[in-house]
Every structure is written in structure tokens, then in C-alpha cells.
Amino acid sequence: MAGIKNPEMDEELFEKPKTNGVGQNQYERVIEGCRLNVKMVSQNEWRLAEIISRCRASNGSMKFYVHYVDCNRRLDEWVMSDLLDLSTLRMPQKGGKKGAQSREENKDGNDAEGKKGRKRKIPLVPLEEMKAEVPDPLQIVPAVPSGSTPSLRGSMSMVGHSEDAMTRIRNIECIELGRSRIQPWYFSPYPQQLTSLDCIYICEFCLKYLKSATCLRRHMEKCALPHPPGNQIYSYDKLSFFEIDGRKNKSYAQNLCLLAKLFLDHKTLYYDTDPFLFYVLTEEDEKGHHIVGYFSKEKESAEEYNVACILVLPSFQKKGYGSLLIEFSYELSKIEQKTGSPEKPLSDLGLLSYRSYWSMAIMKELFAFKQRHPGEDITVQDISASTSIKREDVVSTLQQLDLYKYYRGQYVIVISEEKRQVYENRIEATKKKRRINPTALQWRPKEYGKKRTQSTF
Ligand SMILES: CC(=O)SCCNC(=O)CCNC(=O)[C@H](O)C(C)(C)COP(=O)(O)OP(=O)(O)OC[C@H]1O[C@@H](n2cnc3c(N)ncnc32)[C@H](O)[C@@H]1OP(=O)(O)O
DSSP, rough: OOOOOOOOOOOOTTEOOOOOOOOOGGGGGOTOOOEEEEEETTTTEEEEEEEEEEOOOOTOOOOEEEEESOGGGGHHHEEEGEEEEEEEEEEEEETTHHHHHHHHHHHSSOOOOOOOOOOOOOOEHHHHHHHSSOOOOOSSSOOOTTTSSSOOOOHHHHHHSOOOOGSSSOOOOOOOETTEEEEOOSOOOGGGGGGGOOOOEEEETTTTTSHHHHHHHHHHHHHHHHSSSEEEEEETTTEEEEEEEETTTTHHHHHHHHHHHHSSEEEEOSSOTEEEEEEEEEEOOOOOOEEEEEEESSOTTTTTTEESOEEEEEGTTTSSSSHHHHHHHHHHHHHHHHOEEEEESOHHHHHHHHHHHHHHHHHHHHHHHHHHTTTTOOOOHHHHHHHOOHHHHHHHHHTTTTTTETTEEEEOOOOHHHHHHHHHHHHHTTTTSSOGGGGGBBBOOOHHHHHHHHOOO
């Protein structure tokens, strides 16, 4: 097989393999932690990849679960042995693996926290057996990634990856949700019996998961819920938001977290959803309110987070719903008269979406201020107060836009005529996009902390 020499291969961290053995046997030496070039079929190109796991398919040939270096883990996949270029194989050296791994993860932007090296060798077992090893959700509670401080505050709010190589492997083949069939991106701790199925079926209203289309059909006959539970706090232009209390609707909240985990890599799942509120965005038709996405929010956040996790289901992505969810989260913060920020770390797509939202919101505020107060100067504090975007996020956005300059002993916001024109055009373009209508939001913040204190006495 003709392989390309990848300049990313680090000679110090990876040693050349001893070439003994032919046929299928030669793949025995391709173990967890090895790196080699793998044909990425979707892109039709060879890329440097790391072996995460391996198993024998039912026909006896070997399969490898690979992570493409410098790519997000949603592109990780099982590949057959004929897609591996053994001439580029580098074995992990003792002590070198950890360094190589964390360096790569930082580049991928998968986990700002870093991880421990994966030391456990995955035994070569049939795929079916391996799937059965995936722990049951109840055994995962509480899933505490080693090296980070455990928190019992639930709902995927904990930052960091689990160490277990099994949780690095996508365990659900496909989900059917409403009219969409979706291929999950990451591991989610659904019950192990479901992991061997070709597809799992999820009720789009109550989010219960079922093993077959027949079970779903029977369930739908009984499921009286044509919308998420909780209070409908927003309704405009066929879009609604439902506020769901993780304590009052525990089963829905847990099912939502399980579903979301399929598309969120950098959060660890917890089952204590009590401290969270969930804001589910739906689109309405004659059959009911269909889930598009959601964000969760701590009832009380010491760190001033106004979003814990945010997700738009893949079938609705890149249509402006992410911006809509973000805008909604800041509308809630405005009513609370607080500033807020999303929980860190952000995923690659989360960062793109927030950067885009922050840039537009800040530029709009800059121009509006200039119109309201010609000749006056605006401060970072003013922008933060009127947008509810936390001060640090305002500053980082201004820096990223190259508008925050150090001048005569202080920082000033400077916008050139050229940039002003560019942003005015972009703001004009966003007017065509769907926006939150604040007058359609019926919501008052609740004092969860006070309530708990009162009930104690
Ligand atoms: C706090 C946290 O939870 S961080 C984790 C964030 N969540 C995830 O990563 C889960 C998986 N991803 C998602 O659910 C979605 O991709 C979200 C929620 C991040 C974004 O939702 P979308 O509906 O796709 O976002 P939307 O269409 O509003 O786009 C927002 C901006 O991000 C950009 N963007 C979104 N997805 C992509 C992409 N795949 N590639 C390039 N740009 C993208 C858009 O171009 C847009 O920028 P623009 O307004 O300047 O054109």
C-alpha cells in the first residue's frame, strides 16, 4: 500500500516497528496508542491517526477504532485493516505516549484540561462482546474523571474526559428521532443492551429511548405529550421555549442529557439533574412541538455561568438555531439583571458560535451607543451591562476583533472606518436571520437558593 510520509510523525515519541509477520497477523502488532496513516474514506485522503481500540469482526478480520490526529473526535471511526498503511506504523514508546497524546489533544481543541495517558491495553475481543462491556448508566453514577474535582451538581456540567478508553468509542450506531435518523458523534452511557442495535428509537416528545420501531410506535400511541414537559415561556413564529426543572422532570432531564451526550465530547454525564434548568427550543407543526435543541443552566451558579451545555441537534445545525439559543440565554440574563458566560471549556463548534454571537452583539451595541450618545465614549462595562455578556468575554471578543488597543496608558476601543463598514453590512445581513423577540418571553427568575434555605428552617 502506498503510504505518504507524514511530517507530523514524531521520531522521538514513536519507534519504528519490527517488521515480522504477514497477512492478518501483521495487524496484531497494531495496538492501542500506535500511530500510522489511515485512509479517511469520507475525505478520500490518508491522515495520521492513533489507534484507540481494536477488535475482531464476526468474519474474523480485524477492525480498528481510530482517532485522526488534529481532527475533532466526532470524526473517529472504525476502519477495516485494509485502510491502514502499515509502512508508516509507529509504536508508542514507554513514557512517550502521554506526551504525544496531550500535545495532540490541545491541538485538536478537544479538551483544554488535558488527560492522563491511556495505559490499559484493550484486549482483542469480538466487537459484540466489547460493546457489552460498556457500563450500565446506573453504574456510571457518579462518573468522576480522575484528576478533576468531583462535583455532584449534575447534568453534564463536569468538565473533563473519562479515562476509560471505552468511553472514547462511539457506542450507538444510529438514533431515530422524529423524522431524522442521526449518526451520533460520541459515546453516551445508554443501557448496554442498546449498544448492539443498529438503531435506537427516541420519542421526540418525552425522549424515552426504545429498542425498535415497533416499541416506539406502541409508545407513541400512549405518549400523551405533544411537547416537552415544563412551562412554555416563549412562543413566537412557530418557535417555543419550554423551561424544564431538572428536579421536577428528572426522567425527561436525564433522557435529554443522554441524548445530548451523543454530540458533546467534553462533558461528563451526571445523573443529578436537580440543580439545573433546561431550556428546550421546539418548532411547532400540526403534530406538536418538535425538539430542535436546548441549553441547560444551573439554578445558581457561583461562577456566573448562564449556560452549562448547549446543543442543536445535527439535523437542525448551521441554520441559525445555535445563535438563537445563545441569544435566548442572554435574554434570560438581562431579565435577571446579571451578566453571564457559557461554562468552559467550549467545544470547537461552541467557540465558533459564541464568537460569532459576541461579535455581533457587541458591534450592535457599539453602533447603537454612538447613535444614542454621539461624541461620548463607551466602556467595556457599558457593553457588558447592556448585552449581559460577561466582561471577560467582551474584552476577549474586542481583542479578537483587533479593536482593543493600548493607548497612552489605558485600553481604548478603536474601530476604523473600514471595519465599521464591514460590521454594519454584517449586522444588516443578520436582520434577515431569525431573532428572539423579547416581548414574547414570559419569564421571571426564581430564587432557588432562598427557597431551599427557608424550607430548612
Ligand atoms: C457551553 C457548551 O456546551 S460548549 C458545547 C457546544 N455544543 C456542542 O459542541 C454540541 C454540538 N454542536 C452543536 O450543537 C452546534 O454546532 C452549536 C450549538 C454549537 C451551534 O449550533 P448551530 O445551530 O449549528 O449554530 P448557528 O447555525 O447558529 O451558527 C452559529 C455560528 O457558528 C458558525 N458555525 C456553526 N457550525 C459551524 C461549522 N460546523 N463550521 C463552521 N462554522 C460553524 C456559523 O457559521 C455561525 O456563524 P455566523 O453567524 O458568523 O455565520
